[in-house]
Amino acid sequence: MSAFETFLEGAVRTATPLGFAALGETVAERSGVINIGLEGAIIAGAFGGFVAAGSGSVWLGFAGSMVAGILVAALFAIFAIRIRADQIITGTAISLLCLGLTATLYQQMYGATGAALSIPTMSAMELPLLSSIPLFGRALFAQPAIAYLLYIMIPLVWWWMYRTYEGLALRATGEDPRAAVAAGIPARKFQTMSVLFGGAMGGIAGGVLVIAQAGSFAEGISAGRGFIAIAIVVLGRWHPLGVAAAALIFGAASALQYFFQALGWPVPYQLFLALPYVLTLFGLAGIAGRAVAPAGLGRWPDQV
Amino acid sequence: MTVSNATDSALELREITKRFGSVIALDDVSLAVRHGRITALLGENGAGKTTLMRIAFGMIQPDAGWISVNGVRKKLASPSDAIAAGIGMVHQQFSLIPAMTVAENVALGGHGKYSAGQAVATLSEIAERTGLKLDPLARVADLGSADRQKLEILRTLAHDAKLIILDEPTAALTPKDVAELFRQLKSFVSGGGAVVLITHKLADAQEHADDVTVLRRGRVVLSARMSETTRDSLVEAMLGVSPDIESAESNRDFISAGPVASLEAVVLPDDPHRRPVDLQINAGEILGVAALDGAARSLLRALANRSPLLAGRIHLPSRIGFVPENRKDEALIADFSLSENLALANAGSLHGTIDWNAVREDTRRIISDFDVRTSSSEALPAQLSGGNQQRFVLGRELSGNPSMLVLENPTQGLDVNAAIFVHERLRQARNEGTAVVFYSSDLEELADLSDRVAVVTRTAVTLVSPDRDKIGQALLGTLEKDGS
Amino acid sequence: MGAELALLTDSLVRATPLIIAGLAVALAFRGGVFNIGAEGQLLAGAIAATAVSLAGAPVFGRAVVLIALIAASLAGALWAGIAAELRRRFHVLEIISTIMLNFIAIYFVSFLVRGPLQEPTHIYPQTESLDTVARLPVLLPETRLHFGFVLAVGLAVFLSWIFRRTAMGFRIRATGASPLVARMAGRIDVSRTSFLVFLFSGALAGIAGGIEVTGVTFALYENLSPGYGYTAIAVALIAGLNPLGVIASGIFFGVLETGAIALQREFGVPSSIASVIEAVFILAALTLTAVRGRQLLGRASAS
Secondary structure, X not given: OOHHHHHHHHHHHHHHHHHHHHHHHHHHHHOOOOOOOHHHHHXXXXXXXXXXXXXXXXXXXXXXXXXXXXXXXXXXXXXHHHOOOOHHHHHHHHHHXXXXXXXXXXXXXXXXXXXXXXXXXXXXXXXXXXXXXXXXHHHHHOOXXXXXXXHHXXXXXXXXXXXXXXXXXXXXXXXXXXXXXXOOOOHHHHHHHHHHHHHHXXXXXXXXXXHHHHOOOOOOOOOXXXXXXXXXXXXXXXXXXXXXXXXXXXXXXXXXXXXXXXXXXXXXXXXXXXXXXXXXXXXXXXXXXXXHOOOOOOOOOOOO | OXXXXXXXXXXXXXXXXXXXXXXXXXXXXXXXXXXXXXXXXXXXXXXXXXXXXXXXXXXXXXXXXXXXXOOEEEOOOOHHHHHXXXXXXXXXXXXXXXXXXXXHHHHOOOOOOXXXXXXXXXXXXXXXXXXXXXXXXXXXXXXXXXXXXXXXXXXXXXXXXXXXXXXXXXXXXXXXXXXXXXXXXXXXHHOOOEEEEEEOOHHHHHHHOOEEEEXXXXXXXXXXXXXXXXXXXXXXXXXXXXXXXXXXXXXXXOOOOOEEEEEEXXXXXXXXXXXXXXXXXXXXXXXXXXXOOOOOHHHHHHHOOOOOOOEEEEEOOOOEEEEOOOHHHHHOOOOOOHHHHHXXXXXXXXXXXXXXXXXXXXXXXHHHHOOOOOXXXXXXXXXXXXXXXXXXXXXXXXXXXXXXXXXXXXXXXXXXXXXXXXXXXXXXXXXXXXXXXXEOOOHHHHHHHOOEEEEEOOOOEEEEOOOHHHHHHHHHOOOOOOOO | OHHHHHHHHHHHHHHHHHHHHHHHHHHHHHOOOOOOOHHHHHHHHHHXXXXXXXXXXXXXXXXHHXXXXXXXXXXXXXXXXXXXXXXXXXXXOHHHHHHHHHHHHHHXXXXXXXXXXXXXXXXXXXXXXXXXXXXXXXXXXXXXXXXXXXXXXXXXXXHHHHHHHEHHHHHHHHHHHOHXXXXXXXXXXXXXXXXXXXXXXXXXXXXXHHHHHHHHHOOOXXXXXXXXXXXHHHHXXXXXXXXXXXXXXXXXXXXXXXXXXXXXXXXXXXXXXXXXXXXXXXXXHHXXXXXXXXXXXXXXXXX
């Protein structure tokens, strides 16, 4: 494979967990809820997937990731939707909680014994004809199978959001919860469901990190991806297709380091590690993403 | 009390009681709405009209009482239930989503009966049936007030409403649109539908409604056929006092000294016509501002130095008091005590340390001077009633001895006593030389309180004398050129 | 006696950066600025303090400590300033930008201690140790308790006074409670006030980093901060954003974390249990205030 193909493949690989998390967050934010606790869902999913994969099955592992993510999201929903506590503080607290809790549990369950834990990892699954396409065939279609789930989910979410009544109701809830309620939409239910969906996707993102990439768990392995995903949602203008593209851009930024290494340019590796975060700052400074946020994002009027 | 005939009863609300905390919003209210008739629900602001209709639409639940639709008792636990029962509501603050299209807004509230795409078909069917037409793919943000209201009505029709509730529908409409609206409503009821018209505009109710119910302070005061009532009996029912009470108070002895503020060729931000405005505010004078649908908002805020200008020059005195319409969100900080809220005045230019004892003293003084009913200077705003909050805010804004005081709808939502008190204080301030500028949506108030009235319409700012009819005519653009 | 004293003084040592960073967070939150970047601002301060101390000790002698701390505060303010400017000009949610800057700061430290600032033998990823003249004086002999603790308490008292008695403090509180009312009724320049609050918050966090370097670590290395900046959020929230309360909650968390480390040594209980307890506390505080019906920050929907 040429350096360019390696770069593309790395870009898609890095983009996969980001894409899952960002897609889920897009649905949540479209319903008007900003879930800063996404980071918590990812790390919980990473740990949950690690534990579940210990059973020997990668798909069981991913199921565990999803459940963990949903649990975290449920906790967030109770505070932010049911009690109407401040979404930002709640999300931050939950992220901190999950980071600490997973680290504690990991040390407790595996660290002390000193045993090197290995779990079955998901290796790349080449799709027969498609992976032979020149240039990006291998990059897109020689990925672990979980990536193909993402490929399916993106257009699926897009169709659901823009072509069904439920998708319309969801978007209405995010734009103007009062109008939505007056139109007979059960706004709270929609918000709760979309937050849970976001949690599930975040959990799967964590699972990808552990099961399809690193092969084991480490404290803080989420490394801020939850927050990066939130920036990706902004860059992608809260639209499933835009978000997918933005995730790919971020993946590409990270993968640049391989490109540079291959070319032999001596740039300190920390620069590449920092690049996604720097990019997030630029992305948030919003290249036109700002103007199209759901009007009711993060707020909730009193009477509803 | 009109007796409802089971066969033509569209909606009945019986013995409805609703409390919000310690405030009784509705007290044993009963209302009967019949098919084929327009029922007007009249009352002052805060009388309980909107609360009652929110109950009818399932948005709130009553503490006592029951509802029947078409003679069948029903529990309306949510707007979905109401819509399913054939009730539609056209709201005061339009409940449309600006970022979405007409079709999408119509599809909302259909409970998945159809998607936005299918709504287009329904819309054209209704257009054929009633003549009400709108471009399904237009974005609501691009529509004007009249079209938005049309959309709201279309939406209720699209969901097979047999009873339509309209909440203050004519507030933002031109006379032509108002006529069109009532034409549509009459055609709707002649086809067997029922309409409830919530309004505080007596004239509209008298002209178009068949039945009328008047609410005052949460109670039904009058319920009859419109043909059996007179204007005076309605006014008395609404206000509880004979209509002339305010005129006795008007004190026309004022000393108008020189100008205190002026606008020269000023263009305001939310004015789509970009017309330049010239206006002069004099000391020792009360200037009332009349306008349709909040067109005066940016004018007042510019005067209060709280809003930018797009062009022109503005001369303002250094000390300006400002009492905004939205007390809760713009004038008082909920988590601050009254003393701390007082300290807000001029907080922007304070230096050094704050002597809280002095501030508490000042607060107590205002509480006594302005007759604010509260337990202490450290109380929170939420512990005061609306009237007392307004007294306090007024006291705070006057405490700095401003050269000019700007107020938005100063007596909106206040009980009669508080309103009278506010008027007295404003006259007092004027007599002491302060320039008072206030906006009101109530023509009676404008006529009673002002020394001069500036009428803001789409085409010009006109100065008229404080005569109710002249103000009304100027608003509608029918005033003669010479002001007669 | 020795072991208990060591535990107590170690708790206070641990509490010092928590208190100062907690003050940084309390100040920011009070002013309506969600500064989650105390961690990165602390590191920025640590970097500046280290660089200044290493370069300046031979030149300035004892005075270098003061200069280092000033540099630390400036560096923290600068790091916060990036997020502050992004917020002011582009309306970027500071919650996210400050967290991004935290990560960038961590990688920056890594780069420095493996590169330009690495100790002369180039073996270990850390800087040279600080000269003794550049270290904060110790309060109690035979312990690690240093002058920084006194500074922490002093700063808390100072901040408390600012909030209670000064016009500036009142403006900050009003801006945080309701930017709209602050602007409408108070004629307060909300944008400017928030910006300054952000910078001062960063400066405080920077001082925390500078004090850690000159009082405890005496060098810069990776993982210098075990999440002080994040714990500080819990510290501030539990204290109800009250500066004097921050002293108490900072000490509480200091005891908690020191104890947790001791527990891990003695009984194998993972030390990260402390962060779990902290987050549970935040959630509990959230529930209480939400149930009482008032937002923890009294924050109206920001404009």
